[in-house]
Amino acid sequence: MPATDTDRAAATPSGSTTILRLTVNNHPGVMLQICGLFARRAFNLEGIFCTAIGRGDTSRIWLTVDAADRLDQVVKQLAKLEDVLAVEDRADARDRVEAMAAMMGRIG
């Protein structure tokens, strides 16, 4: 998913964000678990993409989070959730996530 210059500008990421990739159990409450954690622990959450993967037992969630704001705590708290199977810091995927964000913004 190549990103154009326009796409990057549209996503306007702040310089201090990073990307987390989660693998989670796919059930109706899991998004609430993730978003609830960020809300109640007052962590910043800039963006979220979620979709079922494989045979639908698991989901992939991409999070854009504040890299400066207690990132270590964010990762540890996410890893503690029973439905979270893996947490990876994927700063390397920033361009692709930004492109996806830009695309989301364009969809009418």
Added chain:
Amino acid sequence: MPRLSGAQIIIHQLERHGIRTVTGIPGGANLPLYDALADTTAIRHVLARHEQGAGFIAQGMARSTGRPAVCFATSGPGATNVLTALADAYLDSIPLVCITGQVPRSLLGTDAFQEVDTYGMSMPITKHNYLARSAAELLTMVPKALRLAGSGRPGPVLIDVPKDVQTEVVEFAAWPEPCPTADHRPGDEQAIAQAAAMINGATRPILYLGGGVIHAGAAAAARQLAEQAAIPAVMTLMGLGILPSDHPLSLGMLGMHACRATNLAMEECDVLIAAGVRFDDRATGRISAFCPNAKVIHVDIDASEIGKLRPADAGITSDAGRAFAGLLPLIRPRRRGQWNERIRQLRRDFPCFPAQNFAPGKPFQLIRRIAELAGPEALISTDVGKHQMWVAQAYPFTAPRQLLTSGGLGTMGFGLPAAIGASLAFPGRPVVCFSGDGSLQMNIQELATAVEQQTPVRIVVLNNRSLGLVRQQQRLFYDQRYFASSYGIAVDFATIARGFGMRAFDLDGAAEPDRLLRQAMAEPGPCLINVPIDIEEEVTPMVPPGAANTTMIGDDYARN
């Protein structure tokens, strides 16, 4: 091939996993569960009078044994009533499994009668929660819930079960294999070696021990570590009992209502060995001023606790038992004469318990006398307030799990049902519930449960006709503007207890209070003892909320 309903699967799985007592209240949405429970003789049901009471009865069992305990509630108000007990278990890391009834699947989300979003509401106050969507998944869900509740950092787990999932019948080939027990990480060797070097090199180390040490069954190892290297130890409210109160290295509880010498010693500490603690604000005071000169070793099974509030110079992600086992061979035996003499000096300068605190009618005197009468085997529960802090300060605790108290959430109404639970778990041991007149009124209906179950709990009501700690804060921090903190009527608790069919004693105006006390403590069944306490008796010293622990006010040594 077994052919069972969802409700029967739940009951069978509880039974198969060693649950022998369940407490709760039936209602429309969990009747199938109760119908299945009626068929088993292996599980005793204890009918509570309020779902919060059921939650705390289960907590009493869990806290006193260390094993997961189970409570049931129906949908809607049954579920909302039990939430406080779940939140309480969450903050104190208590293994609890709560199974709630829910409206049938077809009515979910329709604002049906007694429908609330139990799953959503319990999410932030449980370690994990489930909404069962089929009877088949209950086969693995129930054992998983029990394992989750009791493993790693323990905590409450909720399973919400729609009524038609309870009645749905499934056929299955065999019961699933028991869940593997969670792996306990031994802790990183390098961090342990680093911590050992820090301890060996320390001049003024202090052990800071909390509930996690008790959960890990590591009290004996903690004591060995303290003794091997002559390290003085402070305990959190949840950690009381790790070292016996009279142990020469015990500095008792730290924090807001610590002995003056304890908080002052921490000010001088150069290496703080924190284990199974979470640097709670009631323990640390203003965190930036907590042990300001100390390097920190932090042992916790929950990785997210390390560095959460205070950066750790050495962080060991492990249960306290394994961490201590790793540390002990590396720790040089020491006597630390100078440091321990400095602490003895602080304790001579600021004795914890001035003699006048033990005059007849004073709370400390009462608490110590009851301890004598109850004996070292006694299990002690408290409610929340002045009496709780007095018990924490003055009761001669000798063992872990002896004190059951609501630490993190500070829930008034905890004491009586928790005492009932402890008595159910240990029918042969004396159980004393220290309560206050404010706290007791928050779950007073459980007097009926204590009488019905004949659990021999002694409820000692320290009655100052007020919300004492609230009033104390109004005196100290709100210009003595007392408002809504004292009660306009005198409640006759002895008469109320008798109305529930309980023996009761009233020390108010008693000619021979000690004789009455002895008689009450010798009662074979449950009883209540009302003890009038002067409304002006305060909990001292006190660190004002948000202040540094060295700012202690209210006692004889305070320059205020």
